Amino acid sequence: MDSLPLAAWMFPAAFVLIFAGVPIAFSLIVTAVAFALPIFGDRAGLQLFRFVGNVASNYALAAVPLFIFMGAVLEHSGMGRRVFEAMKLWLGRFPGGLGLATMAMCTLFAAGTGVVGAVEVMVGLLAIPPMVKAKYSRSLISGVITGGGSLGTMIPPSIVVVIYASVAQISVGDLLAAVFIPGFVMVGLFFLWIIIYALIFPEGAPRTPAEELAMPFGEKVMFTIKALVPPVALVSAVIGSILTGVAAVTEAAAVGAVGAVILNILYRDFTWKGTWEAAVKTVLISSMILLIVTGGTMFTSIFRLQGGAQLVNDIVAALQLGNLGLLVLFLVIVFILGALLDWVSIVLICVPLFTPFLRPAGIDPLWFAVLMVIMIQTSYLTPPMAPAIFYLRSIAPKNFRTEEMYVGVLPFIACQMLTGVIVFLWPWTALWLPTLSK
Numbered sequence: 001m002d003s004l005p006l007a008a009w010m011f012p013a014a015f016v017l018i019f020a021g022v023p024i025a026f027s028l029i030v031t032a033v034a035f036a037l038p039i040f041g042d043r044a045g046l047q048l049f050r051f052v053g054n055v056a057s058n059y060a061l062a063a064v065p066l067f068i069f070m071g072a073v074l075e076h077s078g079m080g081r082r083v084f085e086a087m088k089l090w091l092g093r094f095p096g097g098l099g100l101a102t103m104a105m106c107t108l109f110a111a112g113t114g115v116v117g118a119v120e121v122m123v124g125l126l127a128i129p130p131m132v133k134a135k136y137s138r139s140l141i142s143g144v145i146t147g148g149g150s151l152g153t154m155i156p157p158s159i160v161v162v163i164y165a166s167v168a169q170i171s172v173g174d175l176l177a178a179v180f181i182p183g184f185v186m187v188g189l190f191f192l193w194i195i196i197y198a199l200i201f202p203e204g205a206p207r208t209p210a211e212e213l214a215m216p217f218g219e220k221v222m223f224t225i226k227a228l229v230p231p232v233a234l235v236s237a238v239i240g241s242i243l244t245g246v247a248a249v250t251e252a253a254a255v256g257a258v259g260a261v262i263l264n265i266l267y268r269d270f271t272w273k274g275t276w277e278a279a280v281k282t283v284l285i286s287s288m289i290l291l292i293v294t295g296g297t298m299f300t301s302i303f304r305l306q307g308g309a310q311l312v313n314d315i316v317a318a319l320q321l322g323n324l325g326l327l328v329l330f331l332v333i334v335f336i337l338g339a340l341l342d343w344v345s346i347v348l349i350c351v352p353l354f355t356p357f358l359r360p361a362g363i364d365p366l367w368f369a370v371l372m373v374i375m376i377q378t379s380y381l382t383p384p385m386a387p388a389i390f391y392l393r394s395i396a397p398k399n400f401r402t403e404e405m406y407v408g409v410l411p412f413i414a415c416q417m418l419t420g421v422i423v424f425l426w427p428w429t430a431l432w433l434p435t436l437s438k
Contacts (some may be wrong), residue, residue, distance in 0.1 A: 095207065098208060149392075150377050160373060330372070
């Protein structure tokens with residue numbers, strides 16, 4: 001019992017460092033080192049290095065830089081502009097057509113990048129100017145860009161999913177399959193809200209003038225094929241190979257990275273400068289993610305060694321919540337942490353603590369994983385912290401007010417919560433697809 005007070009102080013110590021402005025990765029590492037010393041003494045460094053070795057030898061994590069490189073290459077290409085124009089041609093005649101085209105592009109590039117934030121910035125830079133020009137309301141623009149950008153969490157191949165599966169020691173392919181249907185349910189709800197908004201407030205989502213969509217049918221089809229078929233084929237090859245078991249997630253990520261470069265060459269978008277910039281961005285983002293993974297692994301490992309697991313057991317037993325209450329408690333904790341920490345830290349801290357309680361409580365770990373990913377995505381949008389708003393603030397025109405962004409994002413948060421309710425009430429939406437690959 002003597003070690004329990006030390007375990008209880010680890011989280012407050014880490015949060016003190018985080019709120020003091022120390023980067024999250026270093027906050028976790030420093031806390032882990034400080035609390036490892038009472039256990040290992042002079043051998044603390046050697047023991048902590050062993051945890052670093054466990055991260056470095058995790059084969060599934062090799063997919064992270066490959067998926068990031070794939071997304072960075074696509075981001076530097078002219079593919080986004082062509083996809084947006086193609087989506088606009090087909091969806092522009094519907095109520096809220098530009099918003100629908102933007103959301104469709106977000107969905108495609110969420111599947112092409114898998115990186116939270118990257119989709120929002122890339123699509124926002126392309127879609128905000130034409131939506132502003134078309135006199136769309138700033139709140140709707142904000143909601144569409146942030147909501148669509150958050151799909152990088154849910155739509156395979158999501159980096160969030162890859163990290164989660166690696167930490168929870170479940171199949172990456174199964175979890176990618178599990179989020180597939182809920183992800184597209186969420187997209188459908190996003191589309192539905194845009195249409196409803198355009199019908200109720202037509203002045204906030206004007207129809208696209210017919211002259212902007214005028215193009216002979218044959219020419220439209222050829223343009224669409226050229227713009228959409230190659231990127232859709234690439235994304236389908238990556239996701240399909242994982243879901244069908246043809247390739248491991250790392251192999252599929254390698255196919256995606258090489259395929260993105262080949263597409264750039266075929267589209268004549270390839271430049272050595274752009275490829276170099278994509279490589280540099282890959283190194284920076286991968287280093288950030290993997291450093292947090294290392295810090296989180298060290299932190300949770302020392303937490304357990306200091307008696308943290310028993311401490312959590314005692315707290316859960318004292319609360320006497322029951323299975324449903326336990327599930328709700330875990331999801332609420334994830335939601336609250338989403339206002340304070342990035343998604344990598346949430347996964348690395350919460351998953352090792354929650355996982356031992358799931359099966360004894362009759363909770364399917366795969367089903368819970370999908371609910372937790374949805375909660376992480378929701379916290380990404382939820383004010384007042386809302387990382388999505390900060391991304392949007394960096395690319396939006398100066399006349400976009402923060403309160404307008406908050407108002408615009410609320411209906412998309414509701415759509416995410418509704419998706420979570422659907423998965424909660426009908427678990428087959430998450431569990432059916434993984435069974436097909438067995």
